[in-house]
Amino acid sequence: MLEGILIGLTTALSLTNILMVIGGCLIGTFIGMLPGLGPMSIIAIMIPVAISIGDPSTALILLAGVYYGAIFGGSTSSILLNAPGVAGTVATSFDGYPMARAGKAGKALTIAAIASFAGGTIGAILLMIFAPMLSNVALLFHSAEYFALMVVGLSAIAAFAGTGQVGKAILMTVLGLMMATVGEGALYNLPRFTFGLLDLQSGFSFITLAMAMFALPEALFLVMNPARSDPAGASGKITDLRITRAEARAIAPVIGRQSLQGFFIGVLPGAGATIASFLGYAVERNIAPKHEQAEFGHGSVKGLAAPEAANNAACTGSFVPLLTLGIPGSGTTAILLGALIALNVSPGPRLMIDSPEIFWAVIISMYIGNLVLLILNLPLIPYIAKILAIPRTFLIPFILFFTLMGAYIGQNNATELLILVGMGVAATVLRFADYPLAPLLIGFILGRMLEDNFARSMQLYDGISFVIERPMTMGLLVIALLLMVLPSLRARIAKARARGIADGD
Amino acid sequence: MTKISLGRRALIIAATATLGWSTPLLAGGHQVLDSIHFLIPGGAGGGWDGTARGTGEALTSAGLVGSASYENMSGGGGGKAIGFLIENADSQHGTLMVNSTPIVIRSLTGVFPHNFRDLTLVSGTIGDYAAMVVSKDSPINSMADLIAAYDADPKSTAIGGGSVPGGMDHLVAAMVMEAAGKDALNVKYIPYDAGGKAMAALLSGEISALSTGFSEAVDLANAGEVKIIGVTSDERVDAYGDAMTMKEQGIDVNFVNWRGFFAAPGLPAEDLAAYQAAISAMYDTPEWEVVRARNGWVNIHNSGDDFRSFLEQQEKVIGDLMKKLGFL
Numbered sequence: 039m040l041e042g043i044l045i046g047l048t049t050a051l052s053l054t055n056i057l058m059v060i061g062g063c064l065i066g067t068f069i070g071m072l073p074g075l076g077p078m079s080i081i082a083i084m085i086p087v088a089i090s091i092g093d094p095s096t097a098l099i100l101l102a103g104v105y106y107g108a109i110f111g112g113s114t115s116s117i118l119l120n121a122p123g124v125a126g127t128v129a130t131s132f133d134g135y136p137m138a139r140a141g142k143a144g145k146a147l148t149i150a151a152i153a154s155f156a157g158g159t160i161g162a163i164l165l166m167i168f169a170p171m172l173s174n175v176a177l178l179f180h181s182a183e184y185f186a187l188m189v190v191g192l193s194a195i196a197a198f199a200g201t202g203q204v205g206k207a208i209l210m211t212v213l214g215l216m217m218a219t220v221g222e223g224a225l226y227n228l229p230r231f232t233f234g235l236l237d238l239q240s241g242f243s244f245i246t247l248a249m250a251m252f253a254l255p256e257a258l259f260l261v262m263n264p265a266r267s268d269p270a271g272a273s274g275k276i277t278d279l280r281i282t283r284a285e286a287r288a289i290a291p292v293i294g295r296q297s298l299q300g301f302f303i304g305v306l307p308g309a310g311a312t313i314a315s316f317l318g319y320a321v322e323r324n325i326a327p328k329h330e331q332a333e334f335g336h337g338s339v340k341g342l343a344a345p346e347a348a349n350n351a352a353c354t355g356s357f358v359p360l361l362t363l364g365i366p367g368s369g370t371t372a373i374l375l376g377a378l379i380a381l382n383v384s385p386g387p388r389l390m391i392d393s394p395e396i397f398w399a400v401i402i403s404m405y406i407g408n409l410v411l412l413i414l415n416l417p418l419i420p421y422i423a424k425i426l427a428i429p430r431t432f433l434i435p436f437i438l439f440f441t442l443m444g445a446y447i448g449q450n451n452a453t454e455l456l457i458l459v460g461m462g463v464a465a466t467v468l469r470f471a472d473y474p475l476a477p478l479l480i481g482f483i484l485g486r487m488l489e490d491n492f493a494r495s496m497q498l499y500d501g502i503s504f505v506i507e508r509p510m511t512m513g514l515l516v517i518a519l520l521l522m523v524l525p526s527l528r529a530r531i532a533k534a535r536a537r538g539i540a541d542g543d
Numbered sequence: 544m545t546k547i548s549l550g551r552r553a554l555i556i557a558a559t560a561t562l563g564w565s566t567p568l569l570a571g572g573h574q575v576l577d578s579i580h581f582l583i584p585g586g587a588g589g590g591w592d593g594t595a596r597g598t599g600e601a602l603t604s605a606g607l608v609g610s611a612s613y614e615n616m617s618g619g620g621g622g623k624a625i626g627f628l629i630e631n632a633d634s635q636h637g638t639l640m641v642n643s644t645p646i647v648i649r650s651l652t653g654v655f656p657h658n659f660r661d662l663t664l665v666s667g668t669i670g671d672y673a674a675m676v677v678s679k680d681s682p683i684n685s686m687a688d689l690i691a692a693y694d695a696d697p698k699s700t701a702i703g704g705g706s707v708p709g710g711m712d713h714l715v716a717a718m719v720m721e722a723a724g725k726d727a728l729n730v731k732y733i734p735y736d737a738g739g740k741a742m743a744a745l746l747s748g749e750i751s752a753l754s755t756g757f758s759e760a761v762d763l764a765n766a767g768e769v770k771i772i773g774v775t776s777d778e779r780v781d782a783y784g785d786a787m788t789m790k791e792q793g794i795d796v797n798f799v800n801w802r803g804f805f806a807a808p809g810l811p812a813e814d815l816a817a818y819q820a821a822i823s824a825m826y827d828t829p830e831w832e833v834v835r836a837r838n839g840w841v842n843i844h845n846s847g848d849d850f851r852s853f854l855e856q857q858e859k860v861i862g863d864l865m866k867k868l869g870f871l
Binding site: 082176178179180197206223225226229236239240255265307363364365372375376382384387388496500 | 592593596613622625627654655656731737739742743745747748750762765766767768792837
């Protein structure tokens with residue numbers, strides 16, 4: 039292994055390759071900030087460039103830089119504009135955006151950068167050590183377990199079921215799940231609930247819904263509620279990107295835990311960064327002390343660090359099935375697989391033996407990609423954060439422009455704009471009525487996978503006996519139940535204790 | 544969720560503006576076209592994607608075409624891209640859409656309102672046989688083993704595929720089982736929404752066998768992950784000579800999933816001729832041979848009117864089969 043690392047290092051550290059990784063990170067960060075372009079699209083753009091380079095290691099190093107840059111760029115638009123461009127950064131906006139509104143945009147971006155860096159780096163170390171061993175873990179999960187895992191992911195909505203909001207949060211989740219059923223599923227060759235419209239045949243697009251639920255209502259809110267639009271942070275304070283010692287202490291264990299958990303979720307083909315970020319958020323909220331729990335969703339540093347560390351670690355984890363089995367576990371790795379094959383590299387168990395220099399160059403380039411990203415971005419953060427200091431009259435059209443553009447370039451379809459505006463108005467009404475919108479989006483994102491995996495398991499087991507027959511499914515469902523019940527149980531116990539004799543403990 | 548579809552112009556502009564690099568042009572005196580934009584009606588990593596990118600790679604590296612760009616537009620079972628091409632016909636003269644057997648199947652089932660007659664038929668270029676594969680650790684080593692396992696316990700011998708029920712992977716599985724004398728309606732077919740997920744399910748033991756494209760199976764067979772137990776070709780295929788054909792094993796099935804290219808309706812005749820000339824010239828280049836051999840494709844070149852009669856014939860064969868199986 040040591041020899042491999044050395045081969046990788048010498049390959050990755052040549053001048054061309056370092057320039058490639060820097061260029062890739064910059065391109066990725068800037069294009070990634072546009073809501074409509076996630077890592078997958080950006081990598082797809084860069085593939086022809088990478089292939090024309092010819093040398094597989096250099097090409098992969100460029101793509102790795104683009105990949106990490108794009109993930110970080112995506113977090114930026116989530117935090118600053120409440121416009122998550124990819125499903126994996128939805129959870130980032132839960133606490134990142136409230137922080138930015140409170141004038142702590144610089145700090146939020148710094149935490150995101152550090153959590154991403156740590157998640158990516160820890161992920162790369164785990165990948166290096168465990169990749170060969172983990173290839174089998176990736177195959178432990180059947181459709182039944184994926185179904186259960188999606189249920190665990192849904193428990194993240196508990197975080198939005200604040201006092202008196204439980205009913206509303208459940209209502210919105212169900213609405214999201216219903217919206218996920220629109221269109222042609224993987225399991226039926228007939229479109230459902232499309233009203234005969236070809237535009238709905240493949241369902242609602244994630245990006246349209248995300249913009250409609252988060253970014254558009256936010257912009258409309260700013261127009262209709264001017265009092266909100268002058269955050270304390272619109273002053274020079276915004277450049278304050280220092281993290282206090284207490285905050286660093288608070289997020290360090292979160293980052294550690296979520297890097298590990300995120301990595302292992304990422305290893306499963308078909309789970310990926312989105313589930314990792316929701317789960318990370320849910321788990322951290324549930325294990326946080328009571329007074330910190332209330333902060334989640336209102337600008338908690340832990341609530342920001344958790345999904346950022348988790349989704350980066352998961353992205354790295356998704357390289358395990360790609361490199362060791364040749365199975366792309368996510369859309370992004372599917373594109374990378376295409377690039378690898380175009381470069382005459384076939385990933386699989388023999389990659390490590392046949393072309394160790396490529397295997398190790400990829401892993402080393404992940405470290406370098408992460409490091410370069412951190413070095414490049416930390417000095418840039420004050421300038422990026424200044425976006426929020428733009429006067430409202432310019433900022434709102436800016437947000438609207440990016441929101442509409444994001445929905446359009448994703449699909450090349452003008453109908454998306456109508457759907458976006460219609461849903462955005464509906465979402466604004468819901469916000470005024472104090473309905474949480476995040477559960478709707480979570481339900482929508484997880485709904486399709488939940489249904490597909492559930493239906494497949496039903497088909498395989500001729501009924502729902504898989505819940506009993508597969509202990510791991512049962513185990514995951516129990517965890518989901520605990521995650522949903524524990525918080526209220528804890529609250530009740532605390533209340534009971536407070537009411538009882540004050541023998542204290 | 545694995546949708547990617549990119550605004551072509553926006554991206555090309557973004558990519559070139561950010562990079563300031565131009566795609567290197569290979570000096571070739573025989574360049575036929577400046578550029579081709581490939582429209583791929585499905586996600587990255589699938590069969591359509593591989594065909595478009597492979598063809599683009601061969602055309603550009605052989606110097607027949609200056610540059611190639613690619614756009615994935617999934618949705619509606621490919622109907623979205625077809626609709627897009629028809630709707631924007633006037634502005635899409637530079638676009639070639641890749642498609643294959645499913646355009647025939649899906650217009651038969653009415654998944655989308657259009658069929659191949661609504662497009663300009665450029666050329667059928669390649670075919671890919673279908674294959675039945677099992678995991679490397681599976682006790683099944685041949686079609687006879689698979690059928691024996693099916694006879695012993697049809698319920699736990701699930702066959703997976705990367706298409707919806709009634710889609711191509713399912714039709715092939717049904718065709719094979721029918722030819723082996725079984726009732727295809729009793730075969731438990733489990734659909735997955737992406738080839739990668741179906742392959743993971745096969746390796747994890749969730750399904751007993753996988754109906755998939757031969758070229759997709761070859762990559763994994765070469766990596767030692769799966770065994771190919773039957774190919775729907777008449778003769779063994781050079782790309783993976785160890786794989787037995789269905790016919791060798793007494794199952795009389797021949798199936799080729801053709802792939803080819805379509806252009807927007809109303810394409811000017813000289814543009815059509817240029818595309819067809821570039822594709823015809825491609826077959827003689829060593830660059831094409833590299834791509835073709837790597838993917839295990841079979842050259843089946845049908846240009847223009849030949850392509851039309853080929854499609855009409857296939858429409859009839861598949862239509863009859865689907866009626867027999869109860870899908871129509």
